[in-house]
Structures are given as structure tokens and as C-alpha cells.
Amino acid sequence: MMSDEAYRTVKDLPTEEFMVPGNPLCAGCGGLLAVRLFHKALGGKVVWVNAAGCMTMLSVYPYSPLQSSWLYTAFASAPAGAQGIRDALDLLMKKGKISPDEDLKVVVVTGDGAAYDIGLQSTLGAVQRNLDFYYLCYDNEAYGNTGFQMSSATPYGSSSATTEPTGSFPEGNTGHKKDLFEVWKSQKPAYLATISAARTVDFLQKVEKSMKISGPKLFISPVGCPTGWGYDPQDTIRIEKLGIETGMWPLKEYIDGKVKHTYVPRALKPVEQYLETQSRYRHLFKPARNEDALAIIQEDINRYWAEASKAEGFEIRLIGT
Amino acid sequence: MKSLSLMTGNAAAAWGARLARVDYIPAYPITPQTEIIETLSSWIRNGEMDAKLVQLESEHSMLTAAGAASSTGARVFTATSSQGLLYGMEMLYNITGWRTPLVLVNVSRALAAPITLEPDHNDVLAARDSGFLQLHAENCQEIVDMILLSYRLAEDRKVMLPAIVNLDGFYLSFTRERVALPDMKKVAEFLPEYNGSNPFRASRPVAKASSVLSSNLYSYFRYQMHISSLNALSLLGRISGEFESLFGRSYGPVEEFMTDDADYVLVMTNSFSTIGKQAVVRMRSRGVRAGLLRIRMLRPFPADAIASVLAGKRAVAVFDQNIAPGSGGIIYPEIVSSLYHLKNRPEDVFPVIGGLGGKQITMGEMEMIFEMMHKGHWSAEGPHSPLYLMRNDEIESVKKNLQIAGQVVRQ
Ligand SMILES: Cc1ncc(C[n+]2csc(CCOP(=O)(O)OP(=O)(O)O)c2C)c(N)n1
Ligand code: SF4
Ligand SMILES: [Mg+2]
Numbered sequence: 001m002m003s004d005e006a007y008r009t010v011k012d013l014p015t016e017e018f019m020v021p022g023n024p025l026c027a028g029c030g031g032l033l034a035v036r037l038f039h040k041a042l043g044g045k046v047v048w049v050n051a052a053g054c055m056t057m058l059s060v061y062p063y064s065p066l067q068s069s070w071l072y073t074a075f076a077s078a079p080a081g082a083q084g085i086r087d088a089l090d091l092l093m094k095k096g097k098i099s100p101d102e103d104l105k106v107v108v109v110t111g112d113g114a115a116y117d118i119g120l121q122s123t124l125g126a127v128q129r130n131l132d133f134y135y136l137c138y139d140n141e142a143y144g145n146t147g148f149q150m151s152s153a154t155p156y157g158s159s160s161a162t163t164e165p166t167g168s169f170p171e172g173n174t175g176h177k178k179d180l181f182e183v184w185k186s187q188k189p190a191y192l193a194t195i196s197a198a199r200t201v202d203f204l205q206k207v208e209k210s211m212k213i214s215g216p217k218l219f220i221s222p223v224g225c226p227t228g229w230g231y232d233p234q235d236t237i238r239i240e241k242l243g244i245e246t247g248m249w250p251l252k253e254y255i256d257g258k259v260k261h262t263y264v265p266r267a268l269k270p271v272e273q274y275l276e277t278q279s280r281y282r283h284l285f286k287p288a289r290n291e292d293a294l295a296i297i298q299e300d301i302n303r304y305w306a307e308a309s310k311a312e313g314f315e316i317r318l319i320g321t
Numbered sequence: 322m323k324s325l326s327l328m329t330g331n332a333a334a335a336w337g338a339r340l341a342r343v344d345y346i347p348a349y350p351i352t353p354q355t356e357i358i359e360t361l362s363s364w365i366r367n368g369e370m371d372a373k374l375v376q377l378e379s380e381h382s383m384l385t386a387a388g389a390a391s392s393t394g395a396r397v398f399t400a401t402s403s404q405g406l407l408y409g410m411e412m413l414y415n416i417t418g419w420r421t422p423l424v425l426v427n428v429s430r431a432l433a434a435p436i437t438l439e440p441d442h443n444d445v446l447a448a449r450d451s452g453f454l455q456l457h458a459e460n461c462q463e464i465v466d467m468i469l470l471s472y473r474l475a476e477d478r479k480v481m482l483p484a485i486v487n488l489d490g491f492y493l494s495f496t497r498e499r500v501a502l503p504d505m506k507k508v509a510e511f512l513p514e515y516n517g518s519n520p521f522r523a524s525r526p527v528a529k530a531s532s533v534l535s536s537n538l539y540s541y542f543r544y545q546m547h548i549s550s551l552n553a554l555s556l557l558g559r560i561s562g563e564f565e566s567l568f569g570r571s572y573g574p575v576e577e578f579m580t581d582d583a584d585y586v587l588v589m590t591n592s593f594s595t596i597g598k599q600a601v602v603r604m605r606s607r608g609v610r611a612g613l614l615r616i617r618m619l620r621p622f623p624a625d626a627i628a629s630v631l632a633g634k635r636a637v638a639v640f641d642q643n644i645a646p647g648s649g650g651i652i653y654p655e656i657v658s659s660l661y662h663l664k665n666r667p668e669d670v671f672p673v674i675g676g677l678g679g680k681q682i683t684m685g686e687m688e689m690i691f692e693m694m695h696k697g698h699w700s701a702e703g704p705h706s707p708l709y710l711m712r713n714d715e716i717e718s719v720k721k722n723l724q725i726a727g728q729v730v731r732q
Contacts, residue, residue, distance in 0.1 A: 066528070071529045074412060077412065083377070129375070
């Protein structure tokens with residue numbers, strides 16, 4: 001396929017920048033990196049449709065680091081904003097009021113709080129209507145902009161501003177992360193994938209592939225968040241790589257009714273190696289190791305990959321097997 | 322050539338959108354508004370109207386799509402009622418901030434709880450401070466005309482704000498009246514094609530609805546919205562003049578019904594004004610100089626027009642078909658504040674609350690309001706305590722229901 005040809009190595013990364021330096025987001029923000037890469041793959045003719053979250057700080061009047069267009073909507077309804085823009089562009093072109101050269105790719109960009117929680121209804125509505133749009137969810141696994149409270153994307157065992165580890169709740173968050181990939185998949189979108197800037201070529205190839213497809217093109221990108229997760233900003237890529245190598249963050253795509261993992265580690269690394277890097281998991285190690293919680297997290301990962309390898313017929317070495 | 326047709330208020334609203342040649346209609350069903358979107362959908366599907374109607378999954382999304390499409394340069398129409406308007410409330414405030422000149426028809430219906438169907442104005446008045454212009458219709462003709470006027474006002478570069486046209490559920494939405502449908506060609510003359518301001522286009526990137534972290538800027542944008550809304554008031558005269566020269570009907574921000582030499586004036590809005598006007602005629606036949614002032618434009622608020630009509634009157638009563646629990650009527654204080662600076666302000670401004678949940682008002686009650694103004698006798702609690710309309714037969718029916726409910730509970 002042509003998409004596979006366009007991006008073979010990191011050297012194929014487009015040099016053109018659509019996001020100039022300078023914005024109020026945190027140093028080392030993984031979400032920002034995902035947005036920047038996504039933009040490189042899409043090209044410049046884009047209108048971003050944003051929901052409340054850290055990315056809302058990209059465009060603070062009178063500045064915008066983007067060379068493209070931007071609409072901030074509200075927390076819950078960015079996909080409906082995409083619907084309005086897409087429909088308006090289509091009907092104005094059809095009525096001959098604007099030329100096709102003026103067309104734009106309509107791209108929703110939200111955090112996990114919008115995607116997993118308050119905006120889920122709006123997303124499923126747009127997908128059900130087969131809207132031709134892109135959705136990039138940068139998943140930092142909590143409500144980051146309001147100070148890192150738990151969202152339904154927060155993993156089991158993570159501390160957050162509302163899941164503080166205490167004597168009664170030693171593991172921190174007792175809930176488990178919602179499987180948004182499966183929820184979105186249930187509506188059979190045209191294209192669906194998880195992507196990570198730490199595996200750049202896989203990321204670019206997926207976006208490129210989706211660009212040839214009409215309909216909803218949905219992406220979930222787990223992203224490092226130094227501020228919320230508690231690590232040094234320079235470690236974002238290192239931690240994202242660990243997320244992938246420990247199997248916490250499976251990279252996969254759904255197209256034509258089938259799920260395929262696009263990167264399979266030959267042998268998983270123990271999840272502790274990932275957890276140890278972030279202070280949101282510190283209570284699982286200090287003052288004493290919480291063996292039960294650590295085992296639950298590792299077992300979840302093992303179970304996930306055992307099922308996936310069976311379904312797709314690939315080999316993978318799990319932890320403790 | 323005028324063509325007269327018999328149509329419901331909802332059909333009149335649909336005709337307003339059709340005549341305005343709207344491009345885009347995001348929709349969501351709710352009684353009593355639904356007939357509007359059904360009518361538009363049918364016209365589009367039968368090729369009678371060149372527009373796109375999309376049914377969203379909520380009014381919150383409906384209004385988001387409406388604002389976003391308007392920001393992209395489409396002429397947008399939408400409609401809702403009651404719970405739907407409140408469900409989308411967050412977006413009402415957003416899309417006024419986006420300065421999107423779309424038109425939303427609200428078919429008034431009282432709010433839950435308890436859930437009910439018939440109208441009062443707590444729904445539309447909850448949107449009072451959103452920045453939407455608000456025009457309130459008394460009859461089906463006004464619905465069509467107000468939609469056309471609204472687009473002209475909203476799309477004026479000095480305004481650039483969305484507008485609500487309000488009509489009462491049931492009393493107007495399902496009532497058939499004669500309507501003179503304006504001629505399509507003349508409408509095109511009155512309301513030319515919409516050219517959006519800074520629409521989303523590939524050749525010209527634009528950031529809209531950006532966040533603002535400076536309170537100076539925030540205040541500036543809010544003041545700017547206020548001034549733009551007030552601009553709609555000064556533009557109405559000219560635009561209505563153009564409308565009159567083409568269609569023979571003109572609309573000021575208020576309607577004066579026998580107010581010129583009146584001593585006693587009742588202030589009303591919307592469809593119940595028709596009963597108020599009949600009461601005025603009856604009172605006149607009994608020698609009481611009665612009049613009625615109907616507010617057509619509620620936002621921007623025509624304080625000067627109201628003051629000039631009510632200056633020097635002996636007494637005024639304000640009929641609020643809404644209730645702000647713990648305060649009283651919502652429109653009453655707005656009327657009072659527009660009169661306070663007058664040297665010859667009316668001595669008494671009496672508050673009346675009635676018609677909640679569509680509760681009927683008899684001619685007798687209307688006449689009683691004029692009698693009370695005439696005699697200077699107001700409610701026992703004093704002249705500034707509202708008169709809450711509830712007839713004895715209505716109280717009896719309530720008692721009967723309470724009794725039944727009580728018996729059920731005891732079983
Ligand atoms: C209706 C509504 N409720 C709550 C908020 C407050 N709020 C703004 S941003 C935010 C967190 C967003 O979290 P997420 O979507 O994960 O994005 P992130 O901040 O992590 O980038 C919240 C709760 C809001 N803006 N609107
Ligand atoms: S809090 Fe996290 S997601 Fe938000 S800007 Fe900072 S690093 Fe990025
Ligand atoms: Mg988040």
C-alpha cells in the first residue's frame with residue numbers, strides 16, 4: 001500500500017511544521033507531540049475542533065501556534081462541532097458557493113475526559129452518522145487541565161487528585177480503565193487505531209492510511225504527562241516506549257471489520273519497569289510493595305495479550321510464563 | 322400578489338426558514354416544536370427546499386453543530402422547546418460568543434419538574450442573558466415575518482448575534498391562522514445571501530473561540546456583545562421600514578394597542594396578549610381608558626420605547642407568564658427599571674403572574690386587572706406584591722386532585 005511506502009523510517013518524517021514553537025503547555029507534554037505529528041501527517045488544510053482540556057490552551061487570544069484553523073467548542077460536543085463544519089463545507093461546495101480548493105480536513109482533538117466521559121455521546125452520534133472526520137484523543141489518563149482528577153481512562157492503581165491512596169484505599173484508583181477502543185469499535189467506524197509518537201513510523205503510517213478513507217477516522221494516543229504523572233519532562237518518550245514495551249499500550253488498528261496489532265513486542269517487559277518511572281504509582285512500591293495491586297496490573301496485561309495473540313495468531317512472551 | 326394561507330404556528334415557522342433560504346438545519350425532536358422540523362424535513366426530502374437537515378443526538382450537540390456551521394458560512398436555522406433549550410444552555414452562551422447569526426425558534430413550553438406540555442415563558446427567559454436577540458410573536462403572521470427580520474438583524478455586521486423567535490406552544494404552535502406568505506423574490510431582495518465573516522476556508526486559516534486569559538480582554542468582548550445587541554435595537558427601525566415597503570407590514574420593538582390616551586396600561590408578551598387586547602376593548606366600552614403594550618423584542622430590551630409609552634400613565638400592570646421562585650415575575654423588574662428615571666413615571670406598577678403551564682386566562686380575569694388598576698386596589702399584601710391568578714373553580718379542581726392523590730397514598 002502506498003501509505004506503507006510514504007513512511008518507512010523516521011527519516012521520512014515530513015519536515016514541514018504546522019505548529020510553530022511557543023505555547024503555554026507544559027514542557028515535555030506528550031499530548032502536544034501527538035498533535036504536532038498528527039498535523040504533519042495530515043498536512044496544513046485542517047480545522048481543529050477542540051473540547052475543553054489542556055489543548056484548549058494552544059490558542060489563547062490573540063495567539064495561535066497553528067498555521068491551520070481552530071474552533072474551541074465546549075467540553076462535551078466537539079464532534080458535533082465537526083459535524084457542523086463538515087456539513088457546511090460540503091453544502092457550500094455543492095451549492096457552488098465555495099471552491100473545492102477551500103475544503104478542509106475536520107479534526108476533533110480532545111483529551112480522555114472528553115472522549116471517554118462527557119463527550120462520548122457526541123462522538124458516537126457523529127460515528128453513527130458516518131461523519132467524514134478525524135478524532136485524535138490524547139489520553140493522559142485523567143482530567144489534566146483541572147489538576148489531574150480521575151477520569152474513566154485512569155488506570156487501576158493510579159493515584160490522582162480524587163483517587164488518593166489512603167489506608168482504606170491503598171491502591172489509589174480502584175476502578176479500571178474504560179476500553180474506549182472497544183466502545184468506539186462497536187459503532188464500526190471506517191478507521192480506528194491507537195498511536196504513539198514513540199513509534200513514529202507506525203503513527204504516521206496509520207494517519208496516512210486513514211486519509212484515503214471516507215468516514216469517521218478515530219485515534220487514541222496514550223501520551224505522557226510529566227505534570228500529572230510525576231516525572232522529568234525529558235523522559236516523555238522513554239516512558240511512552242516503556243508503556244509500549246510492557247504491553248500497557250497496545251498499538252493496533254481496526255479496519256474492514258478486523259483488529260490487528262501493528263506492533264507486537266517479542267517479549268513483554270515487566271510492567272513495574274513502567275510504573276516505577278512515575279510518582280502516580282509510587283504508593284505501589286513505597287513504603288511497602290503492594291504485591292496484590294501489582295499482580296492485578298500485570299495479570300490484566302498478560303490476559304490482554306494472551307487473548308490478542310490467540311485471536312491474531314502471533315507469538316509473544318508474557319511475564320511469568 | 323399576496324397569497325393567503327391557513328397554517329399553524331409551527332408551519333409558519335417552517336415557512337420562515339424556507340423563505341429565508343437557509344442552508345442547514347440541525348434538529349432534535351421535542352413537543353410542541355417537532356412539527357417544524359418534520360415539515361422542513363419533508364420539504365427537503367421532496368426536493369422542495371435546497372437545504373440539509375441533520376438530526377443530532379441532543380440539543381447540546383444540535384446547537385454546537387448550528388454554531389459551527391454558521392461559523393463556516395452557512396445560513397442556519399434550528400428549533401427547540403423547553404427542556405431542549407435548557408439542555409443546550411451551555412451552547413447558547415457559546416455560540417453567541419462565536420458571533421453566529423443563526424435563528425432559533427423556541428416554541429415555549431413550561432419546564433419540569435413537574436414535566437408538562439403547555440406553555441409559559443420560563444424556558445425562553447432562561448436564555449434571556451445569553452446574548453441571543455429575542456423576538457416574541459403573538460400570531461402566525463408575526464412568526465414568518467419575525468424570522469425574516471431576525472436574519473436581517475442577526476447578520477448585520479454591526480450585530481452578528483443569533484436570534485430566538487419565540488412562539489407559544491399549543492396556543493400558537495397548533496393554532497391555524499391566516500398568513501400572508503411573502504413572495505420569494507421579494508424576500509431575496511430583503512434578505513440577500515449570507516456572507517459569513519471569516520468563515521473556515523483553506524486559503525485563510527482562522528482561530529475562533531480562542532480562550533482568553535486576560536480579564537481586560539474578557540470584559541472587552543462582553544461589552545462588545547452588549548453593544549452589538551443594542552445595535553439591533555437602533556437598526557430595527559430601518560430594517561422594519563424596508564420590510565414594510567416590500568410587504569406592507571411593519572414591526573417596532575413594542576406594539577401599542579390603544580395606549581395613546583390610556584390611563585391604565587397592561588404590559589404583555591406573546592399569544593395571551595390577544596385576550597388582553599379584547600379586555601382593553603371591553604373596558605373602553607365601559608368608559609375606562611385602558612390600553613395594552615406588547616413587548617415584541619425582549620432582547621435587546623427596548624427600555625426607551627417602553628418608557629415613552631408608559632410615561633404619564635396612572636397605573637401599569639405587568640403580566641408575567643413565568644415565575645422566578647423567591648422573586649416574582651421576570652419581566653416586571655425590567656419594566657420598573659425602564660421607568661424609574663422618568664419624572665412623570667406611573668405612580669403604580671402592579672405585578673401579575675398567570676398562565677403558568679398554559680393555565681387559561683378568562684376575559685373576566687383580564688378585566689379584573691384593569692378594574693384593580695382603575696380603583697387603585699391591589700392585593701392585600703400591597704401594590705408591589707404580585708397578583709397570582711388562580712380562579713375558584715381552578716382551586717377546586719386542584720383540591721380534588723390533591724384529595725385523590727392523598728387517598729392513593731393512604732391505601
Ligand atoms: C461542562 C464542563 N464541565 C467541566 C469542565 C471543566 N473542565 C475543563 S477541562 C477539564 C479536564 C479535561 O480533561 P481531558 O479531557 O482529559 O483533557 P486534559 O485536561 O487532560 O488535556 C474539565 C473537567 C468544563 N469546562 N465544562
Ligand atoms: S498537564 Fe499534562 S497534558 Fe496537560 S499540558 Fe501539562 S503535560 Fe500536557
Ligand atoms: Mg486527560
